[in-house]
Amino acid sequence: MEARRVVITGTGIISPVGNDITAFWSAIKAGRCGIKVYTGNESWNLPVKVAGTVEDFDPAGAGIPPKDVRRNDRFCLFAQAAAFQAMGESGLEVGVNIEPERLGVYLGTGIGGMNTFIEQTKVMLEEGGDRVSPLFIPKMISNIAAGNIAIRYGAEGANLTTAAACASSTQSVGEAFRAVKAGYADAIIAGGTEAVLNPLAFGGFFNAHALSLSEDPLRASLPFSADRGGFVMAEGAAVLILEEYGHACRRGAQIIAELTGYGNNCDAYHPTAPRPDGVPAARAMSDALTQSGYRPGESLYINAHGTGTQLNDKAETKAIKLALGEEAARRVSISSTKSMTGHMIGAAGATEILVCALALRDGIIPPTIALTHPDPECDLDYTPLKAVERPVGLALSNSLGFGGHNACVALRKI
Numbered sequence: 001m002e003a004r005r006v007v008i009t010g011t012g013i014i015s016p017v018g019n020d021i022t023a024f025w026s027a028i029k030a031g032r033c034g035i036k037v038y039t040g041n042e043s044w045n046l047p048v049k050v051a052g053t054v055e056d057f058d059p060a061g062a063g064i065p066p067k068d069v070r071r072n073d074r075f076c077l078f079a080q081a082a083a084f085q086a087m088g089e090s091g092l093e094v095g096v097n098i099e100p101e102r103l104g105v106y107l108g109t110g111i112g113g114m115n116t117f118i119e120q121t122k123v124m125l126e127e128g129g130d131r132v133s134p135l136f137i138p139k140m141i142s143n144i145a146a147g148n149i150a151i152r153y154g155a156e157g158a159n160l161t162t163a164a165a166c167a168s169s170t171q172s173v174g175e176a177f178r179a180v181k182a183g184y185a186d187a188i189i190a191g192g193t194e195a196v197l198n199p200l201a202f203g204g205f206f207n208a209h210a211l212s213l214s215e216d217p218l219r220a221s222l223p224f225s226a227d228r229g230g231f232v233m234a235e236g237a238a239v240l241i242l243e244e245y246g247h248a249c250r251r252g253a254q255i256i257a258e259l260t261g262y263g264n265n266c267d268a269y270h271p272t273a274p275r276p277d278g279v280p281a282a283r284a285m286s287d288a289l290t291q292s293g294y295r296p297g298e299s300l301y302i303n304a305h306g307t308g309t310q311l312n313d314k315a316e317t318k319a320i321k322l323a324l325g326e327e328a329a330r331r332v333s334i335s336s337t338k339s340m341t342g343h344m345i346g347a348a349g350a351t352e353i354l355v356c357a358l359a360l361r362d363g364i365i366p367p368t369i370a371l372t373h374p375d376p377e378c379d380l381d382y383t384p385l386k387a388v389e390r391p392v393g394l395a396l397s398n399s400l401g402f403g404g405h406n407a408c409v410a411l412r413k414i
Contacts, residue, residue, distance in 0.1 A: 003181075004180065004181050004182070004183060004244050004245070004246075005181075005244070005245035005246075005258060006177050006180045006181050006242050006243070006244060006245065006258065006259045007242070007243055007244075007245050007248055007255045007256070007257065007258045007259070007414060008240050008241065008242060008243075008255070008256040008257050008258075008259065008357050008411075009089075009090040009091075009092070009187075009241045009242075009243045009248050009253040009254060009255060009256065010085075010086035010087060010088070010089040010090025010091075010092070010239075010240065010241030011085070011086050011089060011238075011239070011240055011241070011256065011354055011357070012081070012082035012083060012084065012085030012086035012087075012089070012191075012237075012238065012239040012240075013082055013085070013236070013237070013238050013239075013351065013354060014054055014057060014078045014081050014082050014236045014237045014238075015034065015052075015054065015234075015236040015237075015238070015341055015344070015347075015351060016034030016035065016036075016052035016053055016054060016055075016234050016235070016236060016340075016341050016342055016344075017032055017033075017034035017340055017341055018034075019054065019056065019057060019081075020085060021085065021089075021358075025358050027340065028337055028340060028355060028358075028366045028387075029364055029366065029387050030387075031340065031366075031367045031369045031385065031386060031387060032340060033217060033218055033221075033339075033340050033369060033370075034052050034053075034234075034340055034341055034342065035050050035051065035052050035217040035218075035220055035221055035232050035234070035340075035341075035342050036050065036051065036052075036053055036055075036217055037049060037050055037215075037217060038050055038051040038053065038197070041199065041202070044199040044202065044203070046199065046202055046203060046206055047206070047213050048202050048206055048211055048212075048213065048233075049213070049214070049215045050212070050214060050215070050216075050217045050220045050232055051197050051232060051233050051234060051235075051342065052221075052232055052233065052234025052235065052236075052341050052342025052343070052344065053197060053234070053235065054078070054195075054235050054236050057077075057078070057081070059077050059080075059081060061081070062080060062081035062084040062085070063084060064077060064080055064081070071135055071138075071139065072139060072144075072148070073112075073113035073115055073116045073139045073140065073144075073195070074115055074195035074235070075109060075111075075112060075113055075114075075115075075145060075193045075194055075195040075196075075235075075237075075346075076113065076139070076144055076145040076148060076193070078193045078194075078195055078235070078236060078237035078347075079107060079109075079145035079146075079148075079149060079191070079192075079193035079237045079239070080145070080148060080149060080152065081237065082191060082193070082237040082238055082239040083149045083152070083153075083189055083191075083239045085239070086189065086191075086239040086240060086241050087153060087189065087241065089241075089254075090187075090241040090243070090253065091251070091253060092187055092241060092243070092253075094153060094154040094155065095154070097251045098186055098187055098247075099186075100154050100155065100156040100157070101156045101157055102157055102185055102186040102187070103153070103154075103155040103156070103157050103185065103186065103187050103188070103189070104155060104157030104158040104159060104160070104176070104179065104184075104185045104187075104188040104189070105146045105147075105149050105150045105155050105157075105158075105159045105160075105188065105189045105190075106146070106158070106159075106160045106161075106162070106172040106173070106175055106176040106179070106188050106189070106190045107145050107146040107149065107160075107161055107162075107169070107172055107189075107190070107191055107192060107193065107239075108161070108162040108163065108164070108168030108169035108170070108171055108172035108173075108191070108192035108193075108346050108347075108349065108350070109142050109145065109161065109163060109168055109169075109192060109193050109194055109346040109347075110163060110164075110165050110166065110168045110194055110196075110345040110346035110401075111142075111194065111196050111201070111345065111346065112140065112141065112142030112144075112163075113139050113140035113141065113142070113144070114140075114195075114196045114198060114200065114201060115195060115196070115198055116136065116139040116140040117140050118198055118199075118200055120132050120133055120136045120140070142161050142163055143159075143161040145161075145193055146159050146160070146161050147159065149189055153189070155189060157184075157185045157188070158179060158184060158185060158188075160172065160175060160176075162175065163346075164401050164403065164405040164407070165345070165346075165401030165402035165403055165405060166305070166307075166343070166345055166346075166348055166349070166399055166400065166401035166402065166405075167349060167399040167400065167401035167405040167406065167407040168192050168345075168346040168349065168401070169190075169191055169192020169193075169238065169346055169347055169348065169349040169350035169351075169353075169399075170349030170350070170352075170353065170397065170399035170407035170408070170409055171264060171349070171399075171405070171407045172190050172191065172192055172349075172350065173190045173191065173240060173242070173259075173349065173350055173353050173409055174262035174263075174264055174407055174408075174409050175262075176188040176190035176242045177190075177242060177259045177262050177409070178262060180242050180243065180244050185244075186243065186244050186247045187241060187242065187243040187244070187247065188241075188242045189239060189241060190239070190240050190241075190242050190350070191237065191238045191239035191240055191347070191350035192237065192238060192344075192346045192347040192348070192349060192350040192351075193236070193237035193238075193346060193347050194235055194236065194237070194344055194345040194346040194347045194348075195235045195236075196233070196235070196345065197233060197234075197235055201233065202233065205231075205233065208272060209230070210230050210231060210272070210309060211230045211231060211232070211233065212228075212229045212230040212231060212232050212308065213229060213230070214229065218370060219370060220232045220342075221308050221338055221339050221340075221342055221343075221370070222308050222339070222370055222371070223304065223306035223307065223308045223313055223336035223338060223339050223368055223371070223382070224304075224306060224308075224313050224317070224336065224368060224371060224374055224375055224378040224382045225308070225370070225371055225372070225373055225374060225375060226373045226374065226375045226376070227373055228308040228309070228310065228313065228375070229308070230308060230309055231307040231308050231309055231338065231342070231343040232308070232338075232342035232343060233342060233343060233345070234338075234341055234342030234343055234344045234345075235344060235347075236341070236344045236347050236351065237347050237350075238344075238347055238350035238351040238353075238354050239350065240350060240353065240354060240357075242259060245258070255414055256357050256358070256361055256414075257356070257357035257360050257361060257395075257411045257412065257413060257414055258411060258412045258413075258414045259409065259410070259411055260288075260291060260292035260293070260394075260410050260411060260412045261287065261288035261289060261290070261291030261292040261408075261409070261410035262287070262288055262291065262407075262408070262409050262410070263283065263284030263285060263286065263287030263288040263291075263406070263407070263408040264284060264287075264405075264406070264407045264408075265280050265283060265284050265287075265406050266280065266403070266404045266405060266406065267280045267281070267404030267406065268280070268404055269404050270404065271402065271403060271404075272402050273311050274311055274312055274315040274316070274400055274404070275315065275404065276311070276314075276315055276318075277315075277318060278315045278316065278317075278318035278319030278320075278321075278322055279319075279322065280404070280406055281315065281316065281319035281398070281400055281406045282318075282319040282320070282322035282323040283323075283406075284398075284406040284407065284408045285319065285320070285323035285324075285396060285398065285408045286323045287408070288396060288408040288409060288410040289323070289394075289396065289410055291410065292394060292410040292412060294394060294410075296324075296325070296328055297328065297331075298393060298394060299390070299391065299392040299393050299394065300324075300332045300333070300392060300393075300394050300395070300396065301332070301333045301334070301335075301356065301359055301360070301365055301390075301392045301394075301395040301396070302320065302332055302333070302334045302335075302395070302396045302397075302398065303334075303335060303336070303337060303352040303353075303355050303356050303359075303366075303395065303396070303397045303398065304316055304320075304334050304335065304336045304382070304398055305336070305338075305398045305399055305400045306335075306336025306337075306338055306339070306368065306382075307336075307338060307343055308336075308338065308339070312400060313375065313378050314375070314377050314378060315400075316398065316400065317377065317378045317379070317380060319398075320332070320334070320380060321380075329380055330380060330381065331381075332380070332381065333365040333381055333383055333388065333390055333392065334368075334380055334381060334382050334383065335365060335366050335367055335368045335382060335383040336368045336382065337351075337352060337355050337366050337368075339367075339368045339369045339370055339371070340366075340369055348399065349397065349399040349407065349409075352397045352399070353397045353409050353411070355397075356395035356396070356397045356409075356411050357395075357411055359392070359395055360392060360393070360394075360395050360411060360412070360413040361413070363389060363390060363391040363392070364387050364388070364389055364390075365383050365387060365388045365389075365390050365392070366383070366387055367383050367384065367385055367386050367387045367388075368382045368383055368384055368385075369385060370385075371384035371385060372384070372385070392413070393412060393413050394410065394411070394412050394413075395410070395411045395412075396408055396409070396410050396411075397409050397410075397411075
């Protein structure tokens with residue numbers, strides 16, 4: 001039996017640099033920073049001044065009626081809007097060109113409906129438990145975004161929610177890849193979403209010494225820089241339609257890129273710090289590359305996890321060298337698009353897999369903006385300041401999350 005191949009036939013994005021694929025990709029290629037001064041936090045007693053906020057988001061544009069806007073947390077609205085774009089681009093329609101039981105939904109979120117949790121906790125403390133909204137649970141639970149997407153599109157196949165901090169949506173895309181490849185589905189709506197720009201999340205990350213305290217948005221997210229000081233919190237959602245290649249071809253679908261490998265493991269080292277030697281992360285990269293038939297010396301782009309924290313960027317640099325060999329690692333084009341979007345947490349991985357697909361399609365390596373003073377310990381080609389035109393045949397997206405989760409997805413140009 002011929003091995004099943006898995007391709008991307010639809011994409012959707014809600015992000016700090018654009019709320020549709022055209023705007024998003026134009027901003028990424030241009031090196032446009034979506035990080036802004038964050039207003040409304042003056043009473044929070046926190047020194048965090050910037051964030052990657054989604055602006056001009058209109059749920060109605062994704063066909064979400066006002067009553068459903070009130071019944072959904074922001075993270076769920078983002079997911080539904082990104083799925084609306086992706087399904088529209090793919091042309092998939094249950095009962096027309098796919099059976100309901102052959103379409104699944106795999107969605108990642110690091111935290112879920114935290115804004116609703118805070119809102120209803122305040123109600124409970126001030127007014128009593130009998131005043132808590134009956135919508136509290138269905139607005140807050142992490143799996144509700146995947147559930148609502150399935151309801152909207154009649155997707156009766158497997159429905160999975162992954163929660164692995166910063167690696168959440170890389171896992172969701174990777175597990176969807178495996179499911180389609182193994183024949184459990186013909187297509188899966190896969191991606192991630194997050195919306196936790198609130199005082200509780202800011203306070204938790206700040207007190208864990210993880211956040212940038214820069215007051216200048218353009219000098220806040222500084223992956224691989226000597227003067228980096230932490231990551232910048234951001235929000236948004238990204239959704240990809242993963243489809244079996246033959247199924248996509250038979251219906252004449254547009255194919256953007258092919259998924260070819262997935263590595264997933266754990267450092268088993270520390271709750272928040274990466275393992276310094278980078279060995280498990282390197283193994284996850286090697287697994288994805290081996291599955292993809294990677295040949296030493298072939299053209300490769302890596303979208304790094306690249307958070308801008310002291311520990312992550314050094315450990316990831318070591319991991320890349322271990323996975324490829326130091327000489328080969330120095331020939332690879334690498335960048336961190338978190339320098340533009342900030343860290344979208346549960347949506348970061350799917351967003352960066354999307355970047356990889358578009359980079360392969362167009363032969364453009366996105367930049368790591370603001371990289372004017374590279375850390376000597378981060379001595380690879382991180383594509384500083386400006387995008388570079390360079391045809392590549394293979395791309396790798398890295399996600400390294402709290403809890404030691406390492407997830408890597410590989411893609412090939414098609």
